[in-house]
Amino acid sequence: MTEDPSSGIDPSRSSCQQNRLCKEKSPYLLQHACNPVDWYPWGEEAFEAARREDKPIFLSVGYSTCHWCHVMAHESFEDPNVARLLNQSFICIKVDREERPDIDQIYMAAAIAVSGRGGWPLTVMMTPDKKPFFAATYIPKKGHMGLTGLMELIAQVKEMWDNDRESLMSSANIIVDHLKGRQSGRGAGVQKEAHKDSLSGSPFDSSLLSRGYSALSSIYDPENGGFGTAPKFPTPHHILFLLRCWKRTKNILPLEMAKTTLQGMRMGGIYDHVGFGFHRYSTDPEWFVPHFEKMLYDQALLAMAYAEAYQATGEEEYAQTVREILEYILRDMTSPEGGFYSAEDADSEGEEGKFYTWTAVELKESLGEEDFRLLIRLFDVYESGNYEGERNILRQRSSFSDAASVLKIPEEELYHRSSDMISRLYLAREKRVHPLKDDKILTDWNGLMIAALARAAGALQDPDLATAASRAADFLLEVMRTPEGRLMHRYRQGADIQANLDDYAFLIWGLIELYEATFDVKYLKAAVHLNEIMDKHFWDGEAGGFFFTADDGEELLVRKKEYYDGALPSGNSIALLNLLRLLHLTGDTSLEEKAALLARSALPAVSAQPLGYTMLLCALDYALGPTYEVALVGSLEDGGLKEMLAAIRIRFLPNKAVVLASGSEIVMLAPFTRDLVPVKGKAAAYVCSDHVCQLPATNAAELMALLEKN
Template sequence: MSEDSRTGIDPLRSDSQPNRLYEEKSPYLLQHAYNPVDWYPWGEEAFEAAVREDKPIFLSVGYSTCHWCHVMAHESFEDPDVARLLNRSFICIKVDREERPDIDQIYMAAAIAVSGRGGWPLTVIMTPDKKPFFAATYIPKKGHLGLMGLMELIPHIKEMWDNDRESLLASAEIIVDHLRGRQRGRASKRQGEGQGGPAEDAFQGSLFDSSLLSRGYSALSSIYDPENGGFGTAPKFPTPHHILFLLRCWRRTGNALPLKMAKSTLQGMRMGGIYDHVGFGFHRYSTDAEWFVPHFEKMLYDQALLAMAYTEAYQATGEEEYARTVREILEYILRDMTSPLGGFYSAEDADSEGVEGKFYTWSAEELKESLGEEDFSLLIRLFDVHEGGNFEQGRNILRQRSGFADAAAALKIPDEELYRRAMEMRSRLFAARERRVHPLKDDKILTDWNGLMIAALARAAGALQDPDLALAASRGADFLLEVMQTADGRLMHRYREGADIPANLDDYAFLIWGLIELYEAVFDAKYLDAALRLNEVLEKHFWDGEEGGFFFTADDGEKLLLRKKEYYDGALPSGNSIALLNLLRLSHLTGLQSFEEMAARLVRSALPLISAQPLGYSMHLCALDYALGPVYDIALAGSLEDRGMKEMLAAIRGRFLPNKALLLASGSDISRLAPFARELVPVKGKAAAYVCLDHICQLPVTGAAELIDLLEKFENKT
């Protein structure tokens, strides 16, 4: 078949005529542009057609790098028989869940309510007024083992719509009442907690104390896998915010067990098949408990959050392996996932040439051809390669069975020599792999995921003292602020052939996080200023003035079935947990109490949920750890070119100080944003550090040794 020049996808319709999705920008929707299904994008045209033709809506939600979305597409949506049934019975709508997470959240909640499970592809059948009466995930073309396939389900739904519509409408009302009642129930529970006292009470024990953090740690440790690292059984997800929380538990309590759990998990993932040992970066998750066989797609948000976790582990332990992992993850991002415009692409597919993992796996013969017999023998020892394959169809997934130090001792090779040889082999394998057919790259740029990557790059730039990473973070932030922001200061969610789709809570919260991290990395006041301005927009259009917390969608956005407010930290931290952390940090950076007061109200709105099940709120617990303090407020006065200043910055950034606010008290811009900075000046011509711990300030110090002594004195007290 010929390839369509616009979509890059083979036309699958026999008449080669595209459907309505052809005019869309989403790579996922464009994958379906030549389906025989008469797809509509989400919009009024589709719902008006449903009313006019008196048909229910068949809603299919997925994303471009979703393996099972591809399976369902090939089995059903490209099949003329299924398409005829769908077109005759429904108005069919396709949604990219990465572009419209607001829609996805609502109907995923419906699927979980109906079936007890969620995931993608998400299949929902609903009335023309958007009320769902059926929801499921992947559905095969034909039924088996007592389960309906699409060929049986579609006629069944059509028959009920034509002859027993009242039953379907009644089911829709029950589901909608459940979804709305769940939202109201949360609000009622929060109302029962009362409004509390002034902001400082929220963070001095009146609403919570460190026992909540202890409960969160106990819940997490109860599902910890001591043999392989990680949490739960198969499938096993990275969930980097669990690691961030464990590192804070270790620092707060001095208990070695949280650190051991974090290190074991990070090591297991780094050595396992979930890590791409040839091209770097992490795959989405492991299908087994050992981190061996991954689901091969790569997501931008995973790289960002994992880079953050490995950066903090490096700061906490000083172990070079963590720093190396950070560098490799970010090498992958800057090499393969960075737009010439400065933004970062969304994902890479698991499949190539129609086979999941084909790009990433190796036969023994392919490895020998690339490396030669001698290095192939070494590869077997280092990466668990088998002549007959360690995976399906005689292919191998590379994974380390032991660290380089242990392998070097067993092989009687110096560590440095073994690592050098391993990297040479990696380079040759990478060159060979580059000649293969690459998986699809989803090249849309999402504001929220870009915010996470900017935060990761900025944090790593400081910890690794790498200005190139700071430059990459700055380019990404500049792109978002210049291209993804409207004249009135509002953000757009998606960039592909232009910026569009109004931003949601995560876009604002994650980008503000990135801007705060970037300010602390480069001390350009424009980034702190931008963070403050975006936070104003967030408060104006997303804040729930009655119950506290942030809604996912803006008050002037599209009217959907309901306006959700999400606190749960899933694969991604919730926008509310990051917004809470942002408010606390902005309060310390600017000295403005109003941020802390809003943070206290946000805590009150979320606390009943966190208290009931702390395991699902690990990023919230990180923010609460910051709220409980102690917080290091560090203001530097002097020139960044001053040698003493550079040494003090290296001392600060080399330490694991998760609860800190770092400010450069120089220039009129920062004095406008943080008025207290006007009083902070160098001491006797030397760069100085002004350090306060929980509002108790010390005399300024003028050298790295003095600063380290002061920080260590504070740490010993806490």
């Protein structure tokens, strides 16, 4: 692999005048260590300097694989004239949003409040006591078409700071009041009103699921799949929700919406047909031209969605997509220690998408004329290019079965020829300059990938995937925990940065999935323990729900609590699902009360706009049931138990909890397993649903009859 010399991960390689960021570990901050801007990392040193020098703060938030972050950096932060103005007028702080999502959340909310827009790079101007008076996203160096440029804005703010500071302070107070009002207005009184026994006393019911489905249907694109127009994001939790709507209602329409969306993405340019994995989003409604960066969390959540679609339909194309996504992760995004890297950039050699796109000449050189002609038919490429500058983005024109019929080639033969062509293109592409890889390991995103690998291991009946998940989990549990058992958020040259809610919730999710994939009790034990720590340090005892930051974390402008499921599900949505699953795995009824409190705290937000809470609706679907607890008794080497376990894993049964009743450790965690025994010497499955238990099943057919009767 050839590295991109322009990536700037390690500024020590070049002879530049380094600023304070040269001592940081974040690849994003290190990219800016040679800027003429006198950057500070977030910390008291910067705020003390602002107070001492009586200057406002210029806060820039981004991440290492963000294309427009690179644009603003090259255009402004590398420019000596812009840097001189910034250094004269501000104390400048750089933040990696992936390292400090707590900071990013607060000031992104300010940007949305001020401008109605969010995204990265995030540009904030604020007082030395962290109160924002201006917030926006990308700002060009110079103004044009009525837009104020950064150089003009700096001058305007300096003038106001020196001569009309009262106006800036007034703006800051209005923004802060908005942020604090937004935070404190949710869920008041929830703790006192919550039902003490179960979610049955909650005002949540299946009508909220119906409203969520109707809202999603209203923005569905029936021609291309997906939701809304351009830019079009994958949003895998929409797919997870649709599959549950289909399962609950037996209505075929949500399944068809999910299938059309998954097929559109898999065939489109948003999918990397050569090296596998998905790009961040499509810039058009047809999934054709992507924003080329690749994020770990997208791969995890999309692998989960395709795995569930395979369980629901049995269609092999979904299984193949899962295999390819995970092949990409295990090949290119896995550290020697077993953890998973964060992202790959959109840019290489200073150009977005250069690594991923092809000229006709490059394709012919790699494939030869005959296979190039076949590639044209299969992947919609042109001699003149289908993208910028005579370059081509590969996108699949039709399914292999349809293409084989048109080309009069046996489908299996066409598939093998296509795979051979893809392999040759991959080898040719490996010789190119690669995009930057952000090699930090984040606990929350790794938790998602562990969950995806574990779920795929069962759906595809591939124990090697569970082994990879176990290796990552063992790394996190060993390296990313303090002696007191608390999690850390980031690993790069050591573990540091206090963990947030998503770190706990997502890793607990991964550990639950991994327990059900391996039945290694240490993972369930770790999930229970981390859930207890999360409850102790993140729970809002006044209004219910979990705060994003710990009670002993850095004091920021506000302590946020988020329910909204955006590009990532919220920590509260996953925490609700975790509580319900741990309840059914362990029988600990106190978790049901906590789940009820959490659900009630989310009610005002999800009731007002269910479309923005599809992962929380998945958790609600679990809560409403029917939910099945399955306790297996017997040896994992027993043929009968293997058959029952395989039958469970290959089917779409989202609202189940499966425990292996074997050994004293599981009895300690799940006392209800104590007296479960084989039936007449045969492995057995004990099934309970909605507090009612059935006679044990001793074969797969009996078990499926119990699990699929509703």
